[in-house]
Amino acid sequence: MNKNQEKFKSTREAYGEALVEIGKRNEKVVVLDAETSNSTYAQNFKEIFPNRFFEMFIAEQNMVSVALGFDKMGFIPFLSTFSAFLTRAFDQIRMAQYSNTNLKIAGSHCGVSIGPDGPSQMGLEDLAMMRSILESVVFYPSDYYSTKKLVEIMAKNKGIFYLRLTREKTPMIYDEKSNFQIGGSVVHRLDFTQKFKKKALLITAGITLFEALKAQKDLVDKEIELVVVDSYCVKPLDEKTVLPLVKEIKNLVVVEDHYPYGGLGEAASQLIVKNKIPLENFSHLCVSKIPMSGKPEDLLAYMGIDRKMITKKVLSFF
């Protein structure tokens, strides 16, 4: 928490700004977008480096394979479109993993939180898809600063990276000095609540982090400490941080703006089972109904991944 808390900016805006910064530092960075660059903010890069920006038009499969070609000629390709539409290029991404590739994929407009555009535009399977690539790294940042840092990390490290971006503006809760890394996370814990006997752990990422932080405050009155983990690196999960917390707290909620399958909830469950950690309570709040158009806050409430449902769920543990 810092002084910037009152400021808002979307993670997709951060993506566009970060592209320009890495583009200045590294002339091997090229950017591809499937005719959505005004939504993904890849257009920021296009304005500064028109020669290194390639409009791919609405042809996602071709875009992924073209990016692979750029990679093999020594470039660092970043490609972007809506996360929903990346799913049609799964075969191309799957094949790219057999070419020791260096692909940086950004999927914007994830989740039901995009709101009025409706289900056809919502990326709700993208975490599952990208986690299933054997050696992929999957990022799902919640704020401006973490996104910018993660884009830098993507540029510096080789491999298939996925960056899940949110349409809505979100609070800028970190700052330029905050540390983010592959396999990292940030623990949000209120000092004065540590003395509370009732404790619950909440693992989340992206837009639902802010719902969780609101619930954290709501639960203070009930003398329940809610420890919130911003698991901005969905793959690999931050085992070192998460495991001791789960062992200590044993009441776990995972919240994500994604379908139940293959996302953060399953990643966390897998980790817990693998390490044979006994839990007292477990709840996975996610998108478990077919969505529809509406205001983002209405949809988060309808899916039960908002502040209210988180608070209710945690209270039910005690």
Add this chain to the structure above:
Amino acid sequence: MTYDLSKKAKKIRELILKMTTVASSGHPTSSLSAVELMTNLFFAGFFNEKNDEIIFSKGHSAPLLYALYAVLGKIDEKKLETLRQFGSVLEGHPTPRFPYVKVATGSLGQGLSIGLGMALAKRLLNSKGKVFVLLGDSEISEGQVWEAVQLASYYKTDNLIAIVDINRLGQRGQTMLGWDVLSYQKRFESFSWQTFLVDGHNLEEIDKTYREVLLSIEKKPKVILAKTIKGKGVSFLEDKDGWHGKALSKDELEKALEELEQNQGEKIFEKDSVEKKLFPDQSQKSEEIKNLLRKLNHYF
């Protein structure tokens, strides 16, 4: 220096048939149809290994790819016997575990897009290199191929050269267009590609076509539409249904090798650098080259 291309083609056919029989699996017939197209590209001086790229989008013709590198002397002929075996870099479909391949192929319809990425990258690097992509006719049905075709013409990637091995047969029978090469031509031309039609087993014609392709200064991507015969060179495989992805038995292999021996022709070519090949000595200018230059004249 002269060389006999048909001898090389015959050798490559032998290797394809032998290695797939040893492996008891693989795609010999899909490899045989593109032998002349690739033999000429690799051995007549058109392909510059330092600057150029070649992608086998039809990854199932991996035996042809491996045979080419064996005849080039890059890999030991003996190694071909490890095709498709556990631990061998000669996988069923090419992957970069084979050191002369940059991208894995085998999921059809992706090679042209990868080639387009390479072609755009080469342009950005101010490299003169070209990107050749060998495609099968069956994989043209993939929508992604046409995504690449239209984008290549938008970016006018004149350094991208597609070679379509139109052998008529897919996995279970005839393709949508069969040998209707004129329909393929119309489709590519409607996307503003420069097209070249060729008999994919006639070494002289192929030679002439590559020369035309490389001499063209049209700011367009190029496609060579080659009419070929699946299983070419072995009578009981040629244009036959039911031979896709099937290796010959030992007896069948013996018969096939005998046939190859009997039908051996001779095609003597001059081996030159690409430049010399494209711009031969003016004093020796043949009628054919004069015609070619006349044809190309309006581009200059």
